[in-house]
Amino acid sequence: MGDETAIDIGTVIERQQTNRFGVLLIVAMGVMMMTEGYDLAAMAFAAPALGRAWHLEHGVLGPVFGAFVFGTMIGAFVLGYLGDVIGRKRMIVIGSVVLAGFTLAASRATALDQLLVLRFLAGIGIGGVVPNAIAYTTEFAPKRWRATWVTLMYTGYTIGSSVGGLVSAWLVPKFGWQVVFVIGGIAPLVSSAMLWFAVPESIRFLTLKGRHAEVARIVARIAPGLPVAPGTRFVTGGAARGDAHGDGSLQLLFAGRLRALTPVLWAVYIANSMALFFLSSWLPVLIESVGLAPREAALVSTMFQLGGTLGGLALMRFVDTRGAIIITVLPLVGTPVVALLGTGLPGPMLVAAVFLTGFTVVGTQFGLNAVAALVYPTALRAKGTGAAVGIQKIGAIAGPVIGGMLMSAHLPVEQLFFLGAVPVAFVAVLAFALGLLHRRRDDAAPDHPHTGAAHVA
Numbered sequence: 001m002g003d004e005t006a007i008d009i010g011t012v013i014e015r016q017q018t019n020r021f022g023v024l025l026i027v028a029m030g031v032m033m034m035t036e037g038y039d040l041a042a043m044a045f046a047a048p049a050l051g052r053a054w055h056l057e058h059g060v061l062g063p064v065f066g067a068f069v070f071g072t073m074i075g076a077f078v079l080g081y082l083g084d085v086i087g088r089k090r091m092i093v094i095g096s097v098v099l100a101g102f103t104l105a106a107s108r109a110t111a112l113d114q115l116l117v118l119r120f121l122a123g124i125g126i127g128g129v130v131p132n133a134i135a136y137t138t139e140f141a142p143k144r145w146r147a148t149w150v151t152l153m154y155t156g157y158t159i160g161s162s163v164g165g166l167v168s169a170w171l172v173p174k175f176g177w178q179v180v181f182v183i184g185g186i187a188p189l190v191s192s193a194m195l196w197f198a199v200p201e202s203i204r205f206l207t208l209k210g211r212h213a214e215v216a217r218i219v220a221r222i223a224p225g226l227p228v229a230p231g232t233r234f235v236t237g238g239a240a241r242g243d244a245h246g247d248g249s250l251q252l253l254f255a256g257r258l259r260a261l262t263p264v265l266w267a268v269y270i271a272n273s274m275a276l277f278f279l280s281s282w283l284p285v286l287i288e289s290v291g292l293a294p295r296e297a298a299l300v301s302t303m304f305q306l307g308g309t310l311g312g313l314a315l316m317r318f319v320d321t322r323g324a325i326i327i328t329v330l331p332l333v334g335t336p337v338v339a340l341l342g343t344g345l346p347g348p349m350l351v352a353a354v355f356l357t358g359f360t361v362v363g364t365q366f367g368l369n370a371v372a373a374l375v376y377p378t379a380l381r382a383k384g385t386g387a388a389v390g391i392q393k394i395g396a397i398a399g400p401v402i403g404g405m406l407m408s409a410h411l412p413v414e415q416l417f418f419l420g421a422v423p424v425a426f427v428a429v430l431a432f433a434l435g436l437l438h439r440r441r442d443d444a445a446p447d448h449p450h451t452g453a454a455h456v457a
Contacts, residue, residue, distance in 0.1 A: 030156035035187040037160030045168035062404020071123020073393030079128020080386015096192035098125030104185030131386035138373035147370035151316035165302030268430035274395035281400035304358035311363020325435020331428035334360025342417035
């Protein structure tokens with residue numbers, strides 16, 4: 001029997017240089033994430049106008065926020081799992097279509113219970129997009145650039161969230177709260193169609209499934225100068241070594257060194273999500289409470305997401321070069337800043353404080369997403385990331401719901417922001433522990449690339 005060439009796609013990915021394919025992938029995924037980020041913040045920016053139109057008291061919309069986040073938790077687990085089974089790109093597109101349909105339907109809602117159900121169902125769609133997008137981007141990125149690629153892709157998420165503030169400020173006064181959801185329904189349909197035709201399925205997923213002809217076409221785009229003979233078989237580094245994670249069993253999220261890493265990763269995700277979703281859900285309403293007009297409050301709130309984008313970009317290369325422990329810096333700075341938001345700061349200082357809050361709280365989320373993708377091997381990546389993104393919804397549900405309860409109790413704004421700083425302080429402690437565990441894992445099991453090609457009988 002003649003020799004059959006086997007190429008380790010891990011080596012192909014590690015040796016790739018920045019080229020048109022990599023830029024296209026980051027842009028396409030970034031645009032997709034932009035539409036998802038917009039929809040994540042849509043309810044927050046529609047809430048003030050919706051509350052006035054339906055004569056609702058502050059805090060009544062808390063269950064709607066919670067239902068949406070609960071839907072994202074289910075979507076992260078279910079669609080994250082299906083991403084490992086039927087393909088990352090396919091599940092990203094399916095999740096986006098689900099999100100689009102129910103978001104458009106929300107623009108026609110006439111009662112609070114209708115809105116609650118529709119936002120829950122839309123949340124299932126968006127919940128499946130994020131973990132699969134993170135896993136997808138990670139699997140094409142060289143290790144030296146993984147955090148950077150994930151951060152650049154995820155930047156679209158916060159840019160999209162910022163757009164919600166502009167829509168609220170400029171279009172809601174003219175067209176009503178419904179316009180927020182109309183735009184939020186159309187945008188995912190456009191971005192998912194673009195993604196479907198612009199980029200291929202995950203190369204590592206296709207390799208694990210033995211779809212070698214499709215992998216060969218992708219390799220030709222990643223490394224145009226690499227000769228690939230007809231009939232070449234592609235393998236992953238893990239497969240070549242007899243990767244114990246190959247069956248993708250959920251129990252393996254707690255196997256070996258992951259036994260400690262996974263619970264700490266989940267805990268820091270929960271704590272940061274509690275702060276993040278409390279602020280992103282209620283910040284426009286709370287800013288109004290300190291005396292700003294609705295339009296000004298919406299514009300100031302966009303600084304939260306803008307700060308988050310810049311925070312993630314500032315952090316990305318440090319995560320690649322220094323590891324997970326560098327994330328600790330942001331919540332340490334963010335804790336006192338969040339507490340100061342309700343103290344009656346003058347206009348310019350309030351804008352700066354909101355910006356810095358986003359820089360630290362949302363920037364921490366960027367870092368966590370990058371680390372989550374680095375922790376797990378290929379066969380577990382979408383499942384592990386999906387589980388982390390799903391588990392974080394405990395905090396993401398609790399944040400806005402508890403915020404609604406506290407607002408219904410008519411607590412002073414100063415006290416609300418002080419309470420919002422508490423989970424940020426927990427994030428600092430947990431992020432430090434996560435960084436130490438991740439550093440020990442890397443020291444114990446460094447990732448050495450294999451040779452580019454081998455001949456097997």
